[in-house]
Amino acid sequence: MTDKRKIRIFDTTLRDGEQSPGASMNLNEKMEVAQALVALGVDIIEAGFPIASQGDFEAVREISKTIRGSTICGLARCNDDDIDRAWEAVQHAERARIHVFLATSAIHREFKLRMTPEEIVKRAVAGVKRAAGYCDDVEFSPEDAARTEHDFLCEVVEAAIAAGATTVNIPDTVGYATPARMGETIRVLRDRVPNIDEAVISVHCHNDLGMAVANSLASVENGAGQVECTINGIGERAGNCSLEEIVMAIRTRADFYQCQTGINTKRLVPTSRLVASVTGIQVQRNKAIVGRNAFAHEAGIHQHGMLKERTTYEIMRPEDVGFSRTELVLGKHSGRAALNDRVKALGFHLSDEQVAKVLSEFKKLADKKKDIYDGDLVALVEQELHGVREEDWKLVSFEASSGTDRVPRARLTLRRGDEQFTEELTTGDGPIDAAFSVIEKITGRELMCKDFEARSATIGRDAQGEAVVDIEHGGVMYRGRGVSTDTVEATIKATLNAVNQISNS
Ligand code: KIV
Ligand code: ZN
Numbered sequence: 001m002t003d004k005r006k007i008r009i010f011d012t013t014l015r016d017g018e019q020s021p022g023a024s025m026n027l028n029e030k031m032e033v034a035q036a037l038v039a040l041g042v043d044i045i046e047a048g049f050p051i052a053s054q055g056d057f058e059a060v061r062e063i064s065k066t067i068r069g070s071t072i073c074g075l076a077r078c079n080d081d082d083i084d085r086a087w088e089a090v091q092h093a094e095r096a097r098i099h100v101f102l103a104t105s106a107i108h109r110e111f112k113l114r115m116t117p118e119e120i121v122k123r124a125v126a127g128v129k130r131a132a133g134y135c136d137d138v139e140f141s142p143e144d145a146a147r148t149e150h151d152f153l154c155e156v157v158e159a160a161i162a163a164g165a166t167t168v169n170i171p172d173t174v175g176y177a178t179p180a181r182m183g184e185t186i187r188v189l190r191d192r193v194p195n196i197d198e199a200v201i202s203v204h205c206h207n208d209l210g211m212a213v214a215n216s217l218a219s220v221e222n223g224a225g226q227v228e229c230t231i232n233g234i235g236e237r238a239g240n241c242s243l244e245e246i247v248m249a250i251r252t253r254a255d256f257y258q259c260q261t262g263i264n265t266k267r268l269v270p271t272s273r274l275v276a277s278v279t280g281i282q283v284q285r286n287k288a289i290v291g292r293n294a295f296a297h298e299a300g301i302h303q304h305g306m307l308k309e310r311t312t313y314e315i316m317r318p319e320d321v322g323f324s325r326t327e328l329v330l331g332k333h334s335g336r337a338a339l340n341d342r343v344k345a346l347g348f349h350l351s352d353e354q355v356a357k358v359l360s361e362f363k364k365l366a367d368k369k370k371d372i373y374d375g376d377l378v379a380l381v382e383q384e385l386h387g388v389r390e391e392d393w394k395l396v397s398f399e400a401s402s403g404t405d406r407v408p409r410a411r412l413t414l415r416r417g418d419e420q421f422t423e424e425l426t427t428g429d430g431p432i433d434a435a436f437s438v439i440e441k442i443t444g445r446e447l448m449c450k451d452f453e454a455r456s457a458t459i460g461r462d463a464q465g466e467a468v469v470d471i472e473h474g475g476v477m478y479r480g481r482g483v484s485t486d487t488v489e490a491t492i493k494a495t496l497n498a499v500n501q502i503s504n505s
Helices: 027-040 054-066 080-090 106-113 117-134 150-163 179-192 212-221 243-252 265-279 300-308 336-345 352-368 374-385 431-443 487-504
Strands: 008-011 044-048 071-077 096-103 138-143 167-172 200-205 226-229 328-330 393-403 406-416 419-426 448-456 465-473 476-484
Touching: 008 200, 008 243, 027 044, 027 054, 027 265, 027 374, 044 054, 044 080, 054 071, 054 080, 071 080, 071 117, 080 096, 080 117, 096 106, 096 117, 096 167, 106 117, 117 138, 117 150, 138 150, 150 167, 150 179, 167 179, 167 212, 167 226, 179 200, 179 212, 200 212, 212 226, 212 243, 226 243, 243 265, 265 374, 336 352, 336 374, 352 374, 374 476, 393 431, 393 487, 406 431, 419 431, 431 487, 448 487, 465 487, 476 487
Parallel strands: 008 044, 008 226, 044 071, 071 096, 096 138, 138 167, 167 200, 200 226
Antiparallel strands: 393 406, 406 419, 448 465, 465 476
16 A cells, blocks of 8 residues: 555535535534544645635634644635735644635636736736745646646646646636546646646546546546545535545555545545535435445345355445444433544534533433434534524424314414513414414514425434525525424424524624
């Protein structure tokens, strides 16, 4: 293994991943994800785009101050204000990187930037030099590189390296590339840029045609030394190259790629669960590597083969990516230490106070539900992580009913601080709709429900239900989450969670 070329894993879940519609994370959630990424062993964490908002700036600064073990990177356009702000945010990191980008394709030059190729080169050089004046780890990205003429791409890359870029990242910004063409682009850069050996070549592929992982692998085959990716492949539009897929492809087919990464693959599933939980973007069941069915063998002939020799139908072992052999976790009499061990194994880091609260909810759940699974525990932890504050709306009690030929009815009692409010309405398409209207009435908020999803956190008739609602308010989307063994209650909690985010924004 040791003689294999090392591919750096650059994770952009907190930057490009957060650009997924509805995937915004608060500071605590970003810290939690950053810690998990360090435990996973990623080389570089792109923590955000500091000039984009005060929240982004604070998150990057906080991660830089606290997180140790990975390089922390902040994104900037090629202008002084962006670069200065990025440095302000990352300067406290153990190892800091500034990532500057500027579009280079003809279409972007002409319609977005209205700049000539000469002006682009000049601006790129100025940006890289300014960043290099702050730190010695500078990444340059010619945005939309995959649609940039090879001659011009070589010219910009050479100039950026001469100006001090230590990594040159080749983005397929719109997910247009094919594996053969992406590989060729990397090869052309290696053959034609005279100073290319002074920088690491990176790739950043989007998944619009479902080829982000294939395009990244073709780049690795042709000499790229860094891959930019996200957990669960989340990101702008159809997302980015999925970290778990590229890492396991490189590992499982090391015979072919002759490369390795520094990723602790046993942390893939816990990290995937954490990101799904904080973003509310669930992983499809058949998703490669981390999907619930990724290692499930249904066909009798496969099961038979597996029993004789598992390699007949299994190219990776579930435990190598972090699936536990048993999903049944704890019992009614489990204590704090056992619970915390399991919480950690699932990828979460909770304070003592949070563990105590989760334990108390766990005991209540154990009274209602016979078997408690990992999914139940994740749901309780999520509830705690998205926990309510004193000034937030809380559910005290509810009643809801509906039936054939009956108008649905909901009665809710909510509390905020010391005040309690009760309202009842007979309205809507069903009990959830009626409860939604009662929440609007009590909170005085007009809520536009854009999406609603309810799913079971585990198996069995007594499984906890997880509800996710996307609510639009004032042109902004808020994603609320709630958990309960009762789906209506989970939905009420999810809606209140979104209302509380609106109040706190
Ligand atoms: O997709 C893209 O081009 C980007 C750049 C900022 C690297 O995200
Ligand atoms: Zn991108």
